[in-house]
Amino acid sequence: MLGDRNATVVVVRRFDIHGVAHADVTVAFDDGSTATARLGAESVPDGLEPDDRVVARLVMSTIVALERQPEG
Numbered sequence: 001m002l003g004d005r006n007a008t009v010v011v012v013r014r015f016d017i018h019g020v021a022h023a024d025v026t027v028a029f030d031d032g033s034t035a036t037a038r039l040g041a042e043s044v045p046d047g048l049e050p051d052d053r054v055v056a057r058l059v060m061s062t063i064v065a066l067e068r069q070p071e072g
Contacts, residue, residue, distance in 0.1 A: 001060055006030050006069065009052045012044070023048075025066060027056055037063035 007027035014023045021041035025048070028034050035056070043065040048054070053069040 001058075003058045005056045005058060007035075007054050007056045009048060009050050009054055009066075010034065011036075011050060012048050014041075025063075027054065027063070027066070029056070035063055039063070039065065 007029045009025065010028050011026040012023055013025075014021065016022070022038060023041065023044045024036065024038050025044060026034060026036045045052075045054070045066060045068050048066065048068075054066045055069055056063045057065040057067065
């Protein structure tokens with residue numbers, strides 16, 4: 001099952017594992033539920049900060065990527 005959900009970033013923690021960039025990200029979905037994901041840097045927009053609006057890309061209810069929501 002594939003899907004997209006709008007969310008607000010709550011926490012972003014960037015770190016390296018053996019020189020490979022990752023991020024632990026917690027988001028709050030518009031329905032009030034939250035989710036946390038550990039993602040590779042390629043799946044997290046540069047400069048992502050708490051309170052940024054994103055579209056969470058999900059596969060089987062697991063976040064696999066985040067994209068900034070389009071302005072407007």
